[in-house]
Amino acid sequence: MKKTSRLGKYWLYLPLIAMAIFYLIPLYVMLVTGFKSFAEVDLKTMWNLPSGIHFDNYIEAYSKLAPSLWNSFAMVIPAALLSSALGSLNGFILAKWKFRGADAIFPFILFGMFIPYQSILIPLVQFMNAVGIKGLPGLALAHIIYGIPITTLTFRNYYASLPQELLEAAKIDGADMLKIYRYILLPLSAPSFVVVLIWQFTSAWNDFLFAVVLTGNKQWPITVALNNMAGSQIIAWNVQMAGSLLAALPPLLIYIFLGRYFLRGLLAGSLKG
Amino acid sequence: MSKLLKDKDRFLSIVLITPSILAVLIFIYGFIGWSVRVSLSKWKGLNPDYSWNGLANYINLFYDPRFAVDVRNTVIFTGVFVIGTVLLGFFLAVMLDQGLKGEGFFRSLFLFPMAISYIVTGVVWRWLMNPATGSRTSGLNLLFSYLHLDFLQNAWHTTPKWGMAAIALAAIWQMSGYTMALYLAGLRAIPIELREAAQIDGANEFQIYRHIMIPLLAPVTLSALIILGHMSLKVFDLIVAVAGKQLPLDVPAIYMWQTTFDGLFYGRGAAISILLLISVAVLIIPYIWYTLHTETEQ
Numbered sequence: 001m002k003k004t005s006r007l008g009k010y011w012l013y014l015p016l017i018a019m020a021i022f023y024l025i026p027l028y029v030m031l032v033t034g035f036k037s038f039a040e041v042d043l044k045t046m047w048n049l050p051s052g053i054h055f056d057n058y059i060e061a062y063s064k065l066a067p068s069l070w071n072s073f074a075m076v077i078p079a080a081l082l083s084s085a086l087g088s089l090n091g092f093i094l095a096k097w098k099f100r101g102a103d104a105i106f107p108f109i110l111f112g113m114f115i116p117y118q119s120i121l122i123p124l125v126q127f128m129n130a131v132g133i134k135g136l137p138g139l140a141l142a143h144i145i146y147g148i149p150i151t152t153l154t155f156r157n158y159y160a161s162l163p164q165e166l167l168e169a170a171k172i173d174g175a176d177m178l179k180i181y182r183y184i185l186l187p188l189s190a191p192s193f194v195v196v197l198i199w200q201f202t203s204a205w206n207d208f209l210f211a212v213v214l215t216g217n218k219q220w221p222i223t224v225a226l227n228n229m230a231g232s233q234i235i236a237w238n239v240q241m242a243g244s245l246l247a248a249l250p251p252l253l254i255y256i257f258l259g260r261y262f263l264r265g266l267l268a269g270s271l272k273g
Numbered sequence: 274m275s276k277l278l279k280d281k282d283r284f285l286s287i288v289l290i291t292p293s294i295l296a297v298l299i300f301i302y303g304f305i306g307w308s309v310r311v312s313l314s315k316w317k318g319l320n321p322d323y324s325w326n327g328l329a330n331y332i333n334l335f336y337d338p339r340f341a342v343d344v345r346n347t348v349i350f351t352g353v354f355v356i357g358t359v360l361l362g363f364f365l366a367v368m369l370d371q372g373l374k375g376e377g378f379f380r381s382l383f384l385f386p387m388a389i390s391y392i393v394t395g396v397v398w399r400w401l402m403n404p405a406t407g408s409r410t411s412g413l414n415l416l417f418s419y420l421h422l423d424f425l426q427n428a429w430h431t432t433p434k435w436g437m438a439a440i441a442l443a444a445i446w447q448m449s450g451y452t453m454a455l456y457l458a459g460l461r462a463i464p465i466e467l468r469e470a471a472q473i474d475g476a477n478e479f480q481i482y483r484h485i486m487i488p489l490l491a492p493v494t495l496s497a498l499i500i501l502g503h504m505s506l507k508v509f510d511l512i513v514a515v516a517g518k519q520l521p522l523d524v525p526a527i528y529m530w531q532t533t534f535d536g537l538f539y540g541r542g543a544a545i546s547i548l549l550l551i552s553v554a555v556l557i558i559p560y561i562w563y564t565l566h567t568e569t570e571q
Contacts, residue, residue: 012368046400046415047415093289110565111301112301118529118550120304120308124300126307126321148296178285208513212530223393223510230395244393244397251388251389259384263384271561
């Protein structure tokens with residue numbers, strides 16, 4: 001398949017580099033502003049490089065955002081772990097241990113990942129207040145429950161791709177369902193766990209809607225704290241930029257080091273995984 | 274395997290999946306039903322009030338000028354965002370499909386915004402799209418003036434009527450990598466023989482894309498349109514982060530949030546949320562049905 005001339009091909013770098021610049025502009029502004037000293041921060045020179053590496057903005061942003069950064073970690077880690085475990089179990093049963101009606105309920109589970117969460121928001125807040133689960137535990141619970149559809153989907157698709165013979169042999173040897181899950185499927189599930197853990201970590205970390213209605217001042221996760229910081233007139237834009245980078249960093253690092261798995265989660269989310 | 278063991282396993286599998294199914298049943302379908310009930314009530318204020326109000330909340334929305342603005346804004350946002358994201362994603366995928374050096378680098382670069390929260394994107398773009406003029410010009414407008422492209426300077430999201438298009442620009446920045454990934458996966462799935470056969474028949478690159486690739490990618494385009502379309506109906510955090518709660522940039526999701534939790538008009542908020550749900554369901558239900566259907570055929 002060699003048709004386009006060499007020259008024709010190299011031309012393609014022009015639009016590609018132009019697009020690369022477009023994608024990098026916000027990152028550039030975030031980084032450059034963050035590393036400026038307070039003295040040289042000025043909207044009129046926002047595109048200039050910093051005179052040196054200063055951490056003023058990051059220190060200031062961190063001092064403001066540190067509690068909510070830790071709130072985010074405290075809420076996101078258990079949420080990601082538990083919803084992945086549930087997804088794996090559900091996926092196993094729906095793919096390999098189908099009971100009557102299993103195929104019929106699957107689309108109803110799937111629909112749950114597309115709904116606008118506004119349509120369950122009033123009952124959710126009422127429910128959490130009624131049972132007295134407030135703040136971060138309630139937020140983590142919401143992420144676990146509303147994560148069930150996508151985690152179940154990802155694991156179900158993965159387990160369905162494994163050959164049935166794998167199970168049949170174990171069944172003949174007299175292994176029961178839990179043994180098959182524990183000793184055959186689970187050891188093969190590491191890649192799917194990575195995909196789902198990353199996905200759940202990122203979406204819970206980046207969530208704003210649940211966080212803003214389920215948590216108060218002291219328990220704000222990072223997205224709510226950052227948004228309120230940006231909305232206030234007192235905190236300068238340069239500190240906001242540094243804060244944005246702090247908020248973006250955990251999912252960004254995951255993306256940089258585990259991008260392949262991130263992409264698979266992304267495609268699963270459109271039912272194309 | 275013994276009958277007894279089989280029955281035990283079947284029983285166990287149902288026991289193990291029941292909590293998840295119950296959770297979905299209650300927290301998704303039960304809560305939707307509960308929201309519907311609230312939307313048919315007179316609830317206004319801190320204390321729940323389920324006295325029957327019929328369809329009054331819905332009917333009032335149809336005469337509500339703010340809701341009319343919301344619908345108009347959603348249409349603008351959806352149009353710009355969906356068309357922009359699909360076209361950009363497609364062109365990026367085609368360029369990256371040419372076997373250039375550095376493909377992996379560009380691919381990762383185009384996708385990284387997907388990992389970031391809409392709040393972060395919104396906060397950064399809010400400064401990039403600073404509408405200040407004259408000596409206070411900054412952000413992209415300042416960059417345009419450095420590049421002698423002053424004619425491009427504009428008021429971004431503060432543009433009357435079309436401000437939503439600027440918000441859609443930030444959303445395109447965030448989501449076009451996603452459509453690129455979808456198209457790239459689609460392009461890689463097209464057998465190379467098809468391309469070669471067309472080349473032998475004398476088709477040029479453009480004709481190959483026009484008559485072979487694009488038609489074969491139709492299912493990808495359809496999924497992209499549906500996924501992006503339902504996202505744009507739900508758009509919320511990005512606008513909050515760029516503009517806060519401003520009427521010119523209002524959308525149903527923000528109206529619902531504000532009227533319910535700030536204004537305590539629970540009945541009206543629930544009605545908006547149910548209308549949102551219906552609009553999403555119209556897109557998504559046929560999509561799920563179609564996807565699962567083609568899956569079983571394979």
